[in-house]
Amino acid sequence: MPQTIKRTALCALAGLALSAAFCTPAVGQDDILRPPAEAGRLGGRLVVAQSSEPKTLNPVTALDQPSRDVIRRLTADLVHIERDTQKTVPALAKSWTATRDGKSLTVQLRRGLRFSDGAPFDADDVVFSYKLYLDEKIHSPQRDLLIVAGQPMRVEKLGPYTVRFSFAAPYAVAERVFDSVAILPRHLLEKDYQEDRIAKVWTLATSPDRIAGLGPFRLKQVVPGERIVLERNPYYWRKDAKGQKLPYLDELVFLTVPSRDAQVARFQAGETQAISPLSAENFAALEPEQQARHYKLFDVGPGMEYNFLLFNLNAGLESKLPAVARRQKWFLDPRFRQAVSAAVDRAALLRLVYRNRGAPLVTNVTGGNKLWINAALKPTEHSEAAARKLLQAAGFSWNRDGGLLDASGQAVEFSILVSSSNVQRSQMATLIQDDLKKLGMNVHVVGLEFRSMVDRVVQSHDYETAVMGLGSGDADPNSDINFLLSSGQSHLWRLDEKQPATPWEAEIDKLMQQQLITVNYRQRKKLYDRVQEIMAAETPVVFLASPNILAGASQDLGNVRPAIIDNYILWNADELFWHTPTGKH
Amino acid sequence: MKRSSKLAWATWFLAVLLLVVIFAGFFAPYSYDTQDRDHPYARPSRVHWVDGQGKWHIRPFVFATKNREGSFTEYQEDPSQTYPLRLFVAGEPYKVLGLFRGHTHLFGVPVPGRIFLLGADGFGRDQFSRVLYGGQVSLFAGVLAAVFSAAAGLFLGMVAGMFGRPLDDVIMRVGEIFIALPWLYLLISVRAFLPLQMSAVAAFTLVVMVIGLVGWGRPARLVRGIVLSARERNFVLAARGFGAGKFYLMRRHILPAALGVVLTQMALLVPLFMMAEVTLSYLGLGVGEPFPSWGSMLANAQQFHVISSYWWMLLPGLAPAPVFLACHALADVFQERLKTAV
Numbered sequence: 049m050p051q052t053i054k055r056t057a058l059c060a061l062a063g064l065a066l067s068a069a070f071c072t073p074a075v076g077q078d079d080i081l082r083p084p085a086e087a088g089r090l091g092g093r094l095v096v097a098q099s100s101e102p103k104t105l106n107p108v109t110a111l112d113q114p115s116r117d118v119i120r121r122l123t124a125d126l127v128h129i130e131r132d133t134q135k136t137v138p139a140l141a142k143s144w145t146a147t148r149d150g151k152s153l154t155v156q157l158r159r160g161l162r163f164s165d166g167a168p169f170d171a172d173d174v175v176f177s178y179k180l181y182l183d184e185k186i187h188s189p190q191r192d193l194l195i196v197a198g199q200p201m202r203v204e205k206l207g208p209y210t211v212r213f214s215f216a217a218p219y220a221v222a223e224r225v226f227d228s229v230a231i232l233p234r235h236l237l238e239k240d241y242q243e244d245r246i247a248k249v250w251t252l253a254t255s256p257d258r259i260a261g262l263g264p265f266r267l268k269q270v271v272p273g274e275r276i277v278l279e280r281n282p283y284y285w286r287k288d289a290k291g292q293k294l295p296y297l298d299e300l301v302f303l304t305v306p307s308r309d310a311q312v313a314r315f316q317a318g319e320t321q322a323i324s325p326l327s328a329e330n331f332a333a334l335e336p337e338q339q340a341r342h343y344k345l346f347d348v349g350p351g352m353e354y355n356f357l358l359f360n361l362n363a364g365l366e367s368k369l370p371a372v373a374r375r376q377k378w379f380l381d382p383r384f385r386q387a388v389s390a391a392v393d394r395a396a397l398l399r400l401v402y403r404n405r406g407a408p409l410v411t412n413v414t415g416g417n418k419l420w421i422n423a424a425l426k427p428t429e430h431s432e433a434a435a436r437k438l439l440q441a442a443g444f445s446w447n448r449d450g451g452l453l454d455a456s457g458q459a460v461e462f463s464i465l466v467s468s469s470n471v472q473r474s475q476m477a478t479l480i481q482d483d484l485k486k487l488g489m490n491v492h493v494v495g496l497e498f499r500s501m502v503d504r505v506v507q508s509h510d511y512e513t514a515v516m517g518l519g520s521g522d523a524d525p526n527s528d529i530n531f532l533l534s535s536g537q538s539h540l541w542r543l544d545e546k547q548p549a550t551p552w553e554a555e556i557d558k559l560m561q562q563q564l565i566t567v568n569y570r571q572r573k574k575l576y577d578r579v580q581e582i583m584a585a586e587t588p589v590v591f592l593a594s595p596n597i598l599a600g601a602s603q604d605l606g607n608v609r610p611a612i613i614d615n616y617i618l619w620n621a622d623e624l625f626w627h628t629p630t631g632k633h
Numbered sequence: 634m635k636r637s638s639k640l641a642w643a644t645w646f647l648a649v650l651l652l653v654v655i656f657a658g659f660f661a662p663y664s665y666d667t668q669d670r671d672h673p674y675a676r677p678s679r680v681h682w683v684d685g686q687g688k689w690h691i692r693p694f695v696f697a698t699k700n701r702e703g704s705f706t707e708y709q710e711d712p713s714q715t716y717p718l719r720l721f722v723a724g725e726p727y728k729v730l731g732l733f734r735g736h737t738h739l740f741g742v743p744v745p746g747r748i749f750l751l752g753a754d755g756f757g758r759d760q761f762s763r764v765l766y767g768g769q770v771s772l773f774a775g776v777l778a779a780v781f782s783a784a785a786g787l788f789l790g791m792v793a794g795m796f797g798r799p800l801d802d803v804i805m806r807v808g809e810i811f812i813a814l815p816w817l818y819l820l821i822s823v824r825a826f827l828p829l830q831m832s833a834v835a836a837f838t839l840v841v842m843v844i845g846l847v848g849w850g851r852p853a854r855l856v857r858g859i860v861l862s863a864r865e866r867n868f869v870l871a872a873r874g875f876g877a878g879k880f881y882l883m884r885r886h887i888l889p890a891a892l893g894v895v896l897t898q899m900a901l902l903v904p905l906f907m908m909a910e911v912t913l914s915y916l917g918l919g920v921g922e923p924f925p926s927w928g929s930m931l932a933n934a935q936q937f938h939v940i941s942s943y944w945w946m947l948l949p950g951l952a953p954a955p956v957f958l959a960c961h962a963l964a965d966v967f968q969e970r971l972k973t974a975v
Contacts, residue, residue: 309937332705333938371830396670400755403705463829468918471936478756478922482668492833493922500825511829 083289088606088625090292093299095320096618097311101273101304105259106250107230108180108188116228117615118302121278122164123230123261124285126155126174127223131611131619134523136223140169140231140262140285150218157209162283163233164266165257171205176234176241178203186246190229233260252276264295264622276302286622296606296625300618315600316341322608324599324616325351327472328403331598342603346610350407350416351597352527355473355517357392357464357480357590359385361541362509363549375462375512378454385587387438391483393430394593401475402595409591411583412531413576416594416612417523420573422580435487452488461490465504465514468495473515476592480515505540515592516540523613525563525576532560532579541588552582604628643962650956654768658727661762662741662748666923667725669747669757672698674706674943677752685712692717695748706942716746752945754933763925764949770919770926771953774841775907781845782906783899786852787891793853794860795879795887805857808850816847817912824918833921840919844909852898859891893971900964904957911953927952 102115110119126141138144141155161169181190182200194201199216206212215222236258240249250259256267262285265278278300286294303320305311312330315323318341326334331345338345359379366373378384394408407415410425443455452460466477474495481491496504504511518531518538530536534548534557548554556579563575583591599610599617607623610616618624653660669675678695697714701707722741728734742748751760793804823843827836863869869886877885907927913919914928915935922929930949933939939946 307935309935312937327938329936329938333941371828393670399705400670400673465829468916474922475755479668481923482666482756492829494829494833494836495918495921496825497821497918 083287084294084607084620084623085609086607087288087290087292088296088623089627089629090296090625091298091629092296092626093301094297094322094605094621094624094626095301095303096322097303097305097314097320099304099306099308099311102252102276102302104251105254105267106247107232107261108186108190109247111189113614114302117618118276118278119230120228120263120615121265121300121618121621122259122263122267123232124263125226125229126157126231127226129224129227131613131615132609134613136227139226140174141223141226144223146222150222151216152212152214153222154206154210154212157211158285159209161262161285163235163260163262164281164283165233165236165260166283167233167235167260169231169233169262170208171211173231173234174211175203175205176238177230177232180232180237180241180246181229183246185244193225194229231262236260265297265300268299274304278302284622288623295622296629297621298629300621315343318342318602321602321605322600322617324597324610325595326598326600328401328405328595328598331405331600332403334600343600344603344608346599346601346608347405348597348599348610348612348616350414350594351519351612352414352416352523352594353517353519354409354412354414354594355476355515355592356409356412357388357476357592358505358514358516358540359589360509360511360513361549361588362543363545365509369510372510372512374458378460378462379513381442382586383438383442384444385590387435387442387487388480388484389428389587389590390431390435390438391487392428392480392590392592393483394428395430397476397479398593400479401472402593405596405598406593407596408593411580411591412518412528413580414594416597419523420525420576422577424577425580425584428584432486439487446488450488451490459490460488461492462512463492463494465494465496465501465511467498467501469498472595473517477515506543509543525560525572525579529560529564532556532583550586552586556582639962640966643959643966646955646959647963650768650959651772654765654772656729657762657765657769658729658735659737660739661727661759661765662724662738662750663759663762664725664727665758665763665766665925667758667762669753671700672708672747672749672753672757673755674946675708675747675749675753675757677945678747678749679710680718680748681715684715690717692719694718695742695746697746714746716742716748718742718748751948752943754930754946758923760930760945760948763930764927764952767925767927767930767949768952770837770914770924771907771910771928772956774837774844774910774926775903775905775956777838778841778845778848778906778909779899779902781842782848782902783852783895785846785849786898787856787895789849790853790856791860791883791887791891794857794864795883801857804853808853810850811847812850814847816844816909819847820844820909820913821916821918824913833924837920840913841906841910844906848902848906852895852902855894855898856891859894860887863887863890893967897964897967897971900960900967904953904960907953907956 098114098117100114102118103112104110104115105119105122107119107123110116125139127136127144128139129135130137140158140161142158144153144155146153157171157174163169180186181188182194196215196217202214204212213222237246237249240246252270252272256269259267264281264284266281268279269277280295280298284294288294305314308327311323312326312334314320316334316337334345360372360376361379365376398404398406398408408427410427413421415421439452445453447453454460464477464480466473468474477493481493484491501514505514530538533539534545534553539545542549548557559575559579563572566572566575597610597612597616601608601617604627606625606627607620608617609620611619675698680693680695682690682693684690694715694717696710696712697716698708698710701709718740720740722738723736724738724741726734726736749759749761751764754760789804793801820840820843824840827839863886869882872882872886910919910926911928911931914926915932919926919929927949933946934950
């Protein structure tokens with residue numbers, strides 16, 4: 049896993065959930081179940097690698113990416129956001145109708161569906177599932193996004209295949225909230241729920257016949273620490289244009305391969321047949337053998353990950369960490385941060401770290417986010433002269449050896465923390481160090497084990513600067529709300545703020561709150577453009593670059609359409625098929 | 634090989650290596666942190682005597698290189714531009730032992746030409762220069778940690794052997810605990826708690842000292858064994874009979890007996906601790922960028938694309954091998970001497 053601090057399922061989903069109304073202006077939605085692009089052939093197995101073993105197979109408590117990757121192949125949601133178009137499509141819900149006041153949504157379920165163990169599915173399962181997600185005692189990560197205006201949504205059964213969702217306040221794009229909220233089998237879990245054991249069910253040790261979902265696959269076998277084997281769910285409800293039941297694959301196998309480089313080697317050897325994400329360097333290394341080894345590589349363009357140099361602007365460090373506080377004086381001056389930003393050679397960074405398979409950043413909104421990026425913002429120009437001018441204006445000067453001194457004559461020297469296991473970010477830190485050396489700053493790069501680094505940034509605040517990255521779960525502004533709001537959990541530069549510390553942070557807070565309840569895309573875009581403008585001007589962090597989403601898959605695998613939102617390759621696992629299913633897969 | 638010649642070549646080799654490494658600034662054509670961002674992963678430069686027109690030159694030279702079209706890390710030589718290799722050229726300033734400044738390098742080519750004897754890394758930094766500078770960290774770490782560990786082992790082993798129970802028991806049990814410590818985890822946690830304001834080199838020295846101090850258990854046990862057996866020897870008993878005190882006995886009779894063992898141990902510990910440094914740096918937890926060490930240079934080889942595309946990035950991994958061989962040769966000689974002495 050590249051150590052992007054993934055916001056929990058919660059905020060990724062929150063983004064999807066609240067995503068713009070412009071996609072679905074109609075009050076109702078009919079069944080427009082789209083068949084796969086290409087009708088495939090049955091059979092074969094697809095093997096992919098995961099960086100770690102899933103912690104659980106329980107959709108109610110799963111937080112980590114490997115767990116979610118497996119669970120989403122086992123389960124289905126009412127309404128689904130298609131990863132390639134980012135539009136909502138009906139899934140278990142055949143259609144839905146919102147009331148004019150936007151306070152309730154009535155969902156018609158598909159009839160005659162069965163769970164992977166053969167038990168029938170109806171409205172009781174939906175009501176039961178949402179009861180679990182909303183139960184305060186279970187602490188499901190999905191719970192927060194099912195709360196509107198401080199009140200949990202109400203879920204009522206109107207008929208055997210009709211369910212009504214009601215909200216305390218208007219909620220215009222409510223159907224997006226259903227994405228990735230897995231519907232659970234009441235017949236298997238009700239007893240556990242009554243006995244308060246729901247958080248402990250569906251572990252890797254659970255027998256496969258005790259786990260059932262409505263997804264394209266069902267669990268076949270778990271070999272601890274080694275692999276998880278899923279097999280075709282014979283009761284799956286999607287069909288292709290020819291009326292053939294999906295999925296096409298007999299088996300989907302997740303291998304646990306901790307190192308990224310080992311994953312690449314396995315892919316190249318043909319032991320796994322799909323891989324994502326790939327680093328640009330590994331992409332380049334795999335490229336020459338595409339034909340000889342029968343795989344195809346995909347560059348989907350900029351994704352949602354943004355990397356940045358973070359300054360420690362946390363308040364109250366004087367007594368606790370005087371050495372950090374001394375250096376913080378410099379970081380608190382926006383001109384210093386702007387000077388650093390101007391000194392960083394992003395073009396070199398893109399070339400050396402991402403082989404130009406990436407895009408420079410001005411704010412947290414990446415080039416891949418075409419709907420929301422503020423195109424009026426110019427890329428930060430790399431200019432040592434401009435950086436020197438800014439530093440001079442902020443009272444800095446240079447000694448005879450070219451070393452930078454602050455107004456009190458203290459030499460400017462600080463450290464950059466970086467996760468030692470993240471090659472790309474370590475490279476960025478080394479490049480920044482070299483760029484800042486030209487300004488006379490003496491910068492140390494300190495590589496720490498990932499968790500030690502996050503502890504320093506999030507808990508003890510004992511750091512000066514750090515190279516980090518965040519990955520938005522969605523293109524929508526709301527997916528970054530935790531990063532932007534002064535009270536947000538990933539407002540990394542100044543955590544645990546009671547009040548916005550600066551007027552511009554207060555303005556961002558106001559704009560973000562406002563866009564939450566604004567339905568019109570244009571108005572919302574205007575608000576979010578202003579947020580980006582402020583972020584670019586104030587430079588609370590120095591935004592660096594965003595890598596392209598790179599993936600690879602066997603040439604024989606059909607319907608491969610990598611998306612820029614995870615899971616990049618497996619999001620349409622039910623449509624993937626082998627052109628030659630009897631081949632050596 | 635005869636013992637004396639073994640000793641001679643091992644000593645000479647280590648002496649020359651230490652000299653080269655200490656004067657890395659002079660022997661290396663570039664500084665360890667000079668980036669050439671237009672030449673990431675450049676191949677080792679080819680030194681030519683024949684130019685583009687087929688003309689021979691007395692002075693060897695390198696061609697200019699430029700990116701192959703559509704590639705980031707493949708280069709082609711441009712025979713129209715040659716850069717002669719010169720000795721004792723003026724170049725980037727450097728410091729020897731942090732004291733003496735210099736800017737003369739043993740060899741180099743005129744700018745904008747570049748000579749990469751062992752190729753360049755992902756930032757276009759000269760691998761050959763970095764191997765020389767990296768030796769400063771790796772060798773220094775090995776020797777320093779071995780000295781610490783041997784000194785602590787010698788002292789505690791002698792005290793334990795000489796004073797007997799209960800002090801012996803306490804020291805030996807604590808020693809066993811230290812032997813059983815999972816040192817890698819210990820070092821990772823020590824590294825995580827060091828203040829960030831410490832310079833990279835200071836932080837690293839501290840970690841090395843910890844490596845050394847943790848390793849005292851084994852030499853202490855050996856020294857204690859020597860002391861216990863030496864204590865009962867006739868000449869020691871005789872000396873004691875003449876009224877010699879404990880400290881006199883330790884200094885006069887037991888220390889010389891233990892010294893050979895300690896020297897042998899040290900010759901074995903140096904490679905061991907060098908490996909510890911290499912391991913730590915390999916995990917990215919050694920001396921910080923941009924300062925190189927053999928381990929941190931080798932760490933690049935963890936990456937799939939490096940192993941598959943740039944073989945010269947593996948060369949730093951070979952650097953410790955001759956050092957280890959020399960150290961083990963020394964240990965052999967010491968041990969042989971010890972046997973004959975006894």
